[in-house]
Amino acid sequence: MFKMISVFRVIGKVHSSVRRLPARFLSxxxxxxxxxxxxxxxxxxxxxxxxxxxxxxxxxxxxADRLLELTGTISAQAGNKQVLDSLQVEKERGITVKAQTASLIYKHKGQQFLLNLIDTPGHVDFSNEVSRSLAACDGVVLLVDANEGVQAQTVANYHLARSKKLVIVPVLNKIDLKNARPEAVAQELFTLFEIDPDEVLKISAKHGTGCEEVLKAIIERLPAPDANRNADFRALIFDSWFDRYRGALNLIYVKDGMVSVGQEIASCHTGKSYEVKSLALLQPDEKPLQRLVAGQVGLLGCNMRTSKESNIGDTLYLKKNKTCIPLPGFKPQQPMVFAGVYPGDQSQHPYLKSAIEKLVLNDSAVTVNPDSSPALGQGWRLGFLGLLHLDVFSQRLQQEYDADPILTAPSVTYKIHLKGVKIIAAHGGNEIIYVSNPALFPDKFQVEEYYEPFVLGTIIAPTECTGPIIGLCVERRAIQKTSINIDNDRIMTTYLMPLNEIVVDFHDQLKSISSGYASFDYEDHGYVASALVRMDVLLNGTMVDELCTVVHISKAHSHARELVLKLKELIPRQMVQIAIQAVVGGKVVARETLKAYRKDVTAKLYGGDVTRRMKLLKQQSEGKKKMRAIANINVPKDTFINVLKR
Known part of the structure; x- marks a missing residue:
């Protein structure tokens, strides 16, 4: 029986020893x-x-926990930690994966204010969640650690908010730490973003110090939503997820008018109409309401059968109005990293398929396409926003559905400009194609130009690490664009780099050479023309599709050498000799030979019967030649997994 985890369930055991906040919070x-x-x-x-x-x-x-406690949305108890992080993987890793929402009521100067906190993840791989959360916002709280200072994702989030013309409230957190340097970090905000240090709030979220000032700043500095309650109903869908009993649930921002339970609404995108079955505010548990009005953010259930009917960025309107002008939405981010997912045993294929389908319903950023492999069997090729996104998805499969899939090494999607009328016709008349599976990479004679995805990476690191970081980036074919000294101790550099060079171990290498002090963030830069080649692997002259890779021509020889040496170690010795070859464009660029088992067929012969000895050796030689000619090489599945795995 599958266990579906409600994304808004509050997880956390209330301990008998209760930690109370200051008395003014409780009042x-x-x-x-x-x-x-x-x-x-x-x-x-x-x-x-x-x-x-x-x-x-x-x-x-x-x-977020302190704001919920201050406004009385949750009780001030020790068990309330990461209330808006309800997934098990979020609790374990201490990160936010899925954006959530909580509506808070706060009394300021004798009036009640409704504050809709729309939660966002912090990691670069989930910037899609950040983007769609900001679509429903009028302002943001920019939170910076007073100990670590501005980091790479801080820069990315700031520019994302500025691009949407949102008002920013700068806040320094963790001022209670011994090594906190609030004045220096406030100066960093001025240097990078021209934020006035006098406007920066200094708080300790852990102890609640200064958190009430954040609430006041949200009310006094941020604008009210530009909403019209007298106009016809229009609402923006900025998030959705699937509930097994109620279908697709939509998180909406009501821009104009109002909507009530029982009314019939329609989608601008699909044209389908639905009856409103339920409306609710999230606090963070659902609080049922009879209607939502302009300016509010809430949950709408209308018996959508699948999450495909709920399109992020779509506009809802009342069917009786007949026409609707769509609200400006946003374009969902496209997957950047792809990996093959296969069941460990083909008998588990239906179970894994069901688990993936249910998980994808709650993570619309993942793309799924069926795939097959002679070595690994039937599976899927999944697209993710980044490596952490892939890791989290895999971990959720294991934790929530008890699945244990095999994941191949991540790859990226290449853009290919074909040439020749017949070749273009063979690809459905498409002159431009996109390929994420290296085995489907077309040969050079069919191609006018290869393009690979590039990203604009931002690295913030200590000044003394500059040399090793430049060396790492040059090794990964990166081109430096800018370099800014944040202060005397840290430097911010931006690089144009191929996505394929950073999806596997770049972040780990960066952390290693900087002793963990460097931070890295990237954003999509588009496709850039590149000299790419497909590398095939032959075992005794037979090509193995699962081991095909796409590499830059400058790294073809070094990568080929590493691959054949790894295969020589992993493939078990057999009765015949195995030639392991890496081939680029029909030319062997690296080769290793795996020797066969040696058997002494003359061990039992004694005396001087030379004729018998020569006859046995001749029979053995002819037998091995025949075996090489007709035998299939037995490569265990474990070998493919060890070569392909991340």
Whole structure:
């Protein structure tokens, strides 16, 4: 029986030893809990829609917990940690994977304000979640660790918010740490973003210090949503997930008008109509409502059968209005990293298929296409936003569905410009094709130009690590674009680099040479023309599709040498000699020979019967020649897994 985990369930055991926040926090909580709030009567000018954006481990989830406690949304107890991080993988890794929402009520100057906190992940691989969360926001809280300072993802999130013209409230967290340097970090914000140090709030989310000032700043500095309650209903879908009993649930931002339970709505994108079955605010548990009005963010259920009917960025409107002007949405991010996923045993194929389908319903950024391999059997080729996204997806398969899949090495999608009328016709008339499976990479004579995806990477590291980092980037074919000294101790550099060179171990290497102090972030830069070749692997002259790879021509020989040596170690010795060859463009660029088992057929002969000895040796030689001619090489599945695995 599958265990579906509700993304808004609060996880955490309340311990008997309760840690209380300061008395002023509890007085606010008790006051609000005793009042009966009519949410749809809160005026638009008393609504604030905001997100907290931060680098990984800068305390975003902890600050969210404190804001929930301050507003009385949850009780101030020791078990409330990472309340908005409900997935097991989020608890274990201390990261946010899935963006969530919580509606808070806060009394300021005698008036009740509705604050919609739209949570965001911090890792670069989940920037798609950040982008769609900001689509429903009017401002953000930019959270920076006062100990570590500005990091790579801080820079990326800042520019993402600025590109959407959102108001930014800068906040320094962890000022209670012994090595905190709030004044220096505030100066970094001024150097990089021209943020006035006097506007920066200094807090400790762990202890609650200064958190009430953050709430006041959200109300006083951020604008109210640009919403019109007198217009016809329009709402933006900025997130969705699947519930086994209620179908696809939509997280919506109501831009205009209002919607009530029982009304019939329609989708601008698909044209399909649905009856509204349920409406709710998230606190973070669902609080059922009869209607949602302009300016609010809430959950809408309307019996959508599949999550494919719920399109992120779509506009909903009342069917009786007949026409609708779509709201400006946003373009979902395309997968950048692809990997093959196969069941360990083909008998587990239906089970793994069901698990992947259910998990993809709650993670629309993952693409799934059927794939097959002679060595690994039937499987799928999945697209992810990055390596961490791939790791988290794999971990969720294991934890939530008890599946144990085989994942091949990640690869990227290449853009290929074909030439020749017949070749283009063979590809359905498409002059430009995209290939993510190296085995399907066309030969050079069919191609006008190869293109590979590049990214613009940002590295912030200590100044003394500059030399080794430059060496690592040059080795990965990166081109330096800019270099800025943040202060006397740290430097920020940007590089144009091939995505294929960083998807496997670049981040690990960077952390190693910088003793863990460097941070790395990247954004898509598009496709760049490149000299690429397909490398085939032959075992005794037979090509093995699973071992095909795409490499840059400058690295073909070194990669080929590493691959054949690895295969020589992994393939078990057999009765026949095995020639392991790496071939590029029909030319062997590296070769290793795996010797056969040696058997002394004359061991039992004694005396001087030379004729008998020569006859046995001749028969053995002829037998091996025949075996080489007709025998299939037995390469165990474990060998493919060890070569292909990440």
């Amino acid at each position: 606010v909580s008790s006051t609000l809990q005793s009042e009966d709030i009519i949410y749809d009567q809160i005026a638009v000018d008393r609504i604030r829609n905001f997100s907290i954006i931060a680098h990984v481990d800068h305390g975003k989830s902890t600050l």
